[in-house]
Amino acid sequence: MPAQIATQAALHTLFHPRAVAVIGASDEATKHGYIVLTNLRETGFRGGIHGISRRLREVDGIRCWPDLASVPEPVDIAFLAIPAEAAAQAVRDAARAGLSAVIVGSAGYAESLDAGGEQRQRELQNVAREAGIRIVGPNCNGIYNAHLPLSVGFNTSHAKRQKPGGISIFSHSGALFDAMAGRLAMLGAGLSLFASAGNEADMSVLDYLEYGIGHAPTRVIALLIDSLDDGPRFRRLALAAHQAGKHVVALKIGGSAAGAAAAVAHSSRLAGDDGAYRALFAASGVATVKTLEGLMTAAALLDRYGRCPGGLGALSTSGAGASLIADRCEALGVRLAVLTAETHAAIDARKLFSRIGNPLDMGIFGGMRGAAEVPALLLGDPGVSVGLALVHSMNPWQGEPYRSAMAAAREGSGKPLLVVSPGGMPEAERRSYRENGIDVFTETDILLEAIGALLTGPADVEAPAGAPERAGLGAPEAAGAAGAAVSRLAARPLPGRPLSEPESLRLLAEYGVRTVPTLECCSTADAVAAATRVGYPVVLKGVAEGVAHKSDLGLVHVGLRDPDAVVGACAAVGCKRVIVQPQVRDELEAIAGVSRADGVGLVLIAGLGGIFAEALHEVVRFPLPVSRGFVEAGLARSSLGRVLASPRWKYPAAGEAFVDLLMALQDAALALGDGLQAIDVNPVMLGEAGAIAVDALVLPLADALVLPLADALVLSSADAPVLSSA
Numbered sequence: 232m233p234a235q236i237a238t239q240a241a242l243h244t245l246f247h248p249r250a251v252a253v254i255g256a257s258d259e260a261t262k263h264g265y266i267v268l269t270n271l272r273e274t275g276f277r278g279g280i281h282g283i284s285r286r287l288r289e290v291d292g293i294r295c296w297p298d299l300a301s302v303p304e305p306v307d308i309a310f311l312a313i314p315a316e317a318a319a320q321a322v323r324d325a326a327r328a329g330l331s332a333v334i335v336g337s338a339g340y341a342e343s344l345d346a347g348g349e350q351r352q353r354e355l356q357n358v359a360r361e362a363g364i365r366i367v368g369p370n371c372n373g374i375y376n377a378h379l380p381l382s383v384g385f386n387t388s389h390a391k392r393q394k395p396g397g398i399s400i401f402s403h404s405g406a407l408f409d410a411m412a413g414r415l416a417m418l419g420a421g422l423s424l425f426a427s428a429g430n431e432a433d434m435s436v437l438d439y440l441e442y443g444i445g446h447a448p449t450r451v452i453a454l455l456i457d458s459l460d461d462g463p464r465f466r467r468l469a470l471a472a473h474q475a476g477k478h479v480v481a482l483k484i485g486g487s488a489a490g491a492a493a494a495v496a497h498s499s500r501l502a503g504d505d506g507a508y509r510a511l512f513a514a515s516g517v518a519t520v521k522t523l524e525g526l527m528t529a530a531a532l533l534d535r536y537g538r539c540p541g542g543l544g545a546l547s548t549s550g551a552g553a554s555l556i557a558d559r560c561e562a563l564g565v566r567l568a569v570l571t572a573e574t575h576a577a578i579d580a581r582k583l584f585s586r587i588g589n590p591l592d593m594g595i596f597g598g599m600r601g602a603a604e605v606p607a608l609l610l611g612d613p614g615v616s617v618g619l620a621l622v623h624s625m626n627p628w629q630g631e632p633y634r635s636a637m638a639a640a641r642e643g644s645g646k647p648l649l650v651v652s653p654g655g656m657p658e659a660e661r662r663s664y665r666e667n668g669i670d671v672f673t674e675t676d677i678l679l680e681a682i683g684a685l686l687t688g689p690a691d692v693e694a695p696a697g698a699p700e701r702a703g704l705g706a707p708e709a710a711g712a713a714g715a716a717v718s719r720l721a722a723r724p725l726p727g728r729p730l731s732e733p734e735s736l737r738l739l740a741e742y743g744v745r746t747v748p749t750l751e752c753c754s755t756a757d758a759v760a761a762a763t764r765v766g767y768p769v770v771l772k773g774v775a776e777g778v779a780h781k782s783d784l785g786l787v788h789v790g791l792r793d794p795d796a797v798v799g800a801c802a803a804v805g806c807k808r809v810i811v812q813p814q815v816r817d818e819l820e821a822i823a824g825v826s827r828a829d830g831v832g833l834v835l836i837a838g839l840g841g842i843f844a845e846a847l848h849e850v851v852r853f854p855l856p857v858s859r860g861f862v863e864a865g866l867a868r869s870s871l872g873r874v875l876a877s878p879r880w881k882y883p884a885a886g887e888a889f890v891d892l893l894m895a896l897q898d899a900a901l902a903l904g905d906g907l908q909a910i911d912v913n914p915v916m917l918g919e920a921g922a923i924a925v926d927a928l929v930l931p932l933a934d935a936l937v938l939p940l941a942d943a944l945v946l947s948s949a950d951a952p953v954l955s956s957a
């Protein structure tokens with residue numbers, strides 16, 4: 232069996248071939264076999280161009296051959312413009328002819344959701360491994376290298392000579408190539424590479440991302456992603472991109488809460504698909520957007536200015552405009568800078584009325600005579616890294632002083648200053664701004680999306696790198712607290728069922744999670760004895776395997792103050808086993824947990840707990856592994872974090888204790904690794920005693936459904952007493 236060509240070597244050949252063949256060449260102008268073949272020539276490829284057809288001798292002057300073996304020069308790559316049923320054999324033929332890679336453009340594979348399509352895709356994968364050749368797609372529309380130039384594809388933009396530049400686009404969608412390339416052209420930006428990943432039968436979007444990082448002309452990598460196959464690898468590549476001085480911006484599409492809604496664990500529902508990806512991107516220092524226009528605008532601005540971590544300083548020619556910017560920044564998550572006292576005082580001294588803020592209303596200064604220095608003062612603030620002005624078209628006597636002040640601010644600060652003019656403006660005014668290094672846009676939200684990308688903070692570079700290899704998170708050696716946990720318990724497999732509450736609490740306690748004392752009982756008398764032992768008031772819970780939400784089924788009784796109450800609670804829950812816990816006095820309930828998210832891996836969550844957890848659906852998420860500092864910063868931005876930081880919160884040590892608990896959960900999750908689906912700790916009681924887990928659920932990977940209460944029997948006082956401590 233031939234060795235498969237190394238991915239990065241194959242990609243280099245793919246984007247820099249000596250000669251290209253189109254298998255299935257056609258003389259019909261509507262067929263892909265014609266479009267791809269003629270696009271190669273019309274966009275300026277200077278290497279060999281060959282059609283493969285048993286019927287044709289030439290297509291529009293391009294020579295055709297009956298098979299690859301007949302081509303008189305070495306061919307490096309080929310586009311397969313043939314039906315899906317014929318692709319596997321064509322790939323074998325290409326491998327025998329010495330090609331490095333083929334682009335399979337046809338549909339009819341796994342995306343068709345039928346057994347035949349899935350079988351055809353598996354066959355392609357097998358051929359790639361056995362023959363050593365590499366595959367782009369299937370179900371894709373090709374590639375582009377604007378620097379060579381090289382266009383191998385059938386999208387409208389494959390027929391155009393794209394302006395060479397610094398932006399590479401790697402996408403699961405090929406059909407949107409024209410929209411993306413067209414937007415770049417509108418913005419005056421240039422394309423570097425494009426690849427349509429399609430179904431990823433062989434090479435994935437992460438392989439193209441890795442190639443782009445090492446590709447010298449590429450400065451920005453724009454990703455249009457359905458899903459990823461390896462979140463931890465994505466984090467490593469994002470860090471490598473940062474170290475190489477490259478910028479990455481991503482648009483995740485196809486997010487849905489449907490899968491999460493069916494999950495057993497709170498953590499799985501709250502992690503969600505989109506939420507988990509957002510957490511992955513944030514921890515990776517990757518900018519994100521929500522629209523296609525935003526993706527290309529962000530890529531263009533990143534190419535022009537690079538990342539500018541910090542805050543936005545904004546101004547408008549009206550109070551309404553300033554309010555609009557503030558509203559849209561909040562809606563889009565764009566951080567407005569908090570001005571220093573010095574900046575505030577300097578600007579305040581120039582106003583005629585009203586109050587100073589960010590965004591600024593330029594109308595409060597009584598015209599540019601009194602406000603000429605205000606834009607420079609705003610951009611000069613150390614917390615401002617990007618400036619934005621919402622303006623309208625102006626008469627010369629209005630506009631020239633304004634543009635002069637803006638130009639001085641841009642030149643003096645050296646920071647990006649962008650103008651949005653929703654009503655547009657004459658070309659002469661736009662040119663005046665551009666000549667002073669100020670870009671003009673017309674869509675407020677799209678520009679703010681792109682500014683959010685410029686402001687993206689750094690990756691969590693301090694995250695522990697020593698998670699176990701079997702968890703898919705890095706090298707086998709472990710570091711820090713996570714390493715201690717791995718060395719203690721990593722070898723213990725989880726059972727093939729959800730752990731009961733007492734089992735879950737015992738397991739988590741071994742990793743350092745602080746848990747409430749828990750006594751497991753098999754009779755009513757046993758439960759009364761346990762309550763006496765721990766001291767009233769107590770909580771009694773029925774133990775029913777596979778039940779994630781006990782309170783919904785009446786299995787939780789709180790505030791039991793005497794033996795009669797315990798007896799009554801035992802009868803009410805109707806379970807073979809119960810647990811008794813001291814009732815923990817709390818001031819606030821939190822939720823903590825870990826969930827496995829497809830494409831991302833293990834995700835840590837934290838937020839307000841109890842009934843608020845899913846009602847508010849407001850949690851913070853962190854892909855594992857994560858550093859303590861990153862957790863603390865993320866928690867501080869959440870509702871729970873704001874409560875814990877409030878001057879009215881009486882127990883400041885509880886916040887630190889909660890972070891301790893989260894880091895212990897990380898230790899447990901990384902140690903359990905591939906065997907783990909989810910961990911729920913809900914609630915965590917926060918108060919004078921710190922942070923105490925009083926309920927927990929651990930789900931192994933194989934289990935995803937709630938088990939029924941089929942065999943749960945009512946306790947009777949005749950049951951044999953068993954008393955154990957969790």
